[in-house]
Amino acid sequence: MPDPGRQPTPAEEAEPVTPGSRAGIGGPAARGPAAPGPADRLRAVFLRLGDDLRRAEADAVRSLDGLRGPDTGPAGVEIVEGRQAQRRRVLELELGARRTFDAFLTGLNTVTPVPATLKSAGGRWEGDGPARHDDGPAVGYRILVDRDFLAEPEALPALEERVRAGEQVRVVDSPLMKLAVADGETAMVQVSPDLSLLLRPPLVVLAVELFAMAWRHSRPYLREGGDLSPADRRILQLMLSGLTDAATAKQVGTSPRTVQRRLRALMDAASVTSRLQLGWYAMRNNWF
Numbered sequence: 001m002p003d004p005g006r007q008p009t010p011a012e013e014a015e016p017v018t019p020g021s022r023a024g025i026g027g028p029a030a031r032g033p034a035a036p037g038p039a040d041r042l043r044a045v046f047l048r049l050g051d052d053l054r055r056a057e058a059d060a061v062r063s064l065d066g067l068r069g070p071d072t073g074p075a076g077v078e079i080v081e082g083r084q085a086q087r088r089r090v091l092e093l094e095l096g097a098r099r100t101f102d103a104f105l106t107g108l109n110t111v112t113p114v115p116a117t118l119k120s121a122g123g124r125w126e127g128d129g130p131a132r133h134d135d136g137p138a139v140g141y142r143i144l145v146d147r148d149f150l151a152e153p154e155a156l157p158a159l160e161e162r163v164r165a166g167e168q169v170r171v172v173d174s175p176l177m178k179l180a181v182a183d184g185e186t187a188m189v190q191v192s193p194d195l196s197l198l199l200r201p202p203l204v205v206l207a208v209e210l211f212a213m214a215w216r217h218s219r220p221y222l223r224e225g226g227d228l229s230p231a232d233r234r235i236l237q238l239m240l241s242g243l244t245d246a247a248t249a250k251q252v253g254t255s256p257r258t259v260q261r262r263l264r265a266l267m268d269a270a271s272v273t274s275r276l277q278l279g280w281y282a283m284r285n286n287w288f
Contacts, residue, residue: 107148141167
């Protein structure tokens with residue numbers, strides 16, 4: 001029986017306490033470390049995942065550092081701040097186009113009001129209207145407008161001027177962002193009234209594909225001439241774009257009752273009983 005008053009020797013102090021040793025608990029001697037349980041295995045998995053994530057993060061940082069330009073952020077992107085700077089850059093973009101110029105025109109335009117797009121309002125293009133390349137080959141224009149643009153003052157004269165100039169004009173019902181693409185090589189996308197991004201390869205392909213997709217889902221703007229008077233053509237275009245009779249009347253400078261009467265006359269001429277049928281008739285009979 002051990003002496004309670006005896007002090008342990010240094011060797012005994014260094015000896016680990018195991019079942020059946022100095023602790024006074026009977027049992028077999030230790031047989032080595034126990035096998036890891038489920039919690040230990042799960043902890044090891046999370047540690048490995050953490051290491052993998054840290055390595056992936058380091059690789060991503062190195063990749064971004066390789067793409068980053070000197071001052072402007074990722075390569076292929078230039079930040080354009082301020083409305084004057086946006087007007088200047090998009091004008092440079094259009095005047096520098098050699099083959100094609102594609103653009104979204106949307107309403108609530110705080111950079112360049114729609115009246116400034118007309119030749120009579122200032123001659124050269126300042127953000128939305130046609131810039132003429134007097135020297136060099138002709139540039140092909142594709143212009144896509146939304147419902148909000150059609151509701152802007154002077155929007156219809158601006159579009160009809162473009163049609164007369166030989167530009168392709170189409171309409172979508174969903175809202176658009178401000179976008180311009182020159183030659184499929186450089187694009188400008190407005191992300192807020194005071195901020196735009198100028199995109200070059202490889203990122204410019206995103207703007208090119210966005211324009212192509214929207215163009216495929218658009219419809220033609222009503223053509224000049226044909227069987228419609230200019231007033232009826234405008235009223236029909238605004239109706240098809242979803243404007244109310246009151247908004248249409250404001251655009252064409254008449255009353256809602258006159259708009260309703262003219263649409264009723266067009267329905268009678270087409271021998272249809274609804275505005276939806278009138279839209280289909282207009283498409284099938286080349287009113288567009």
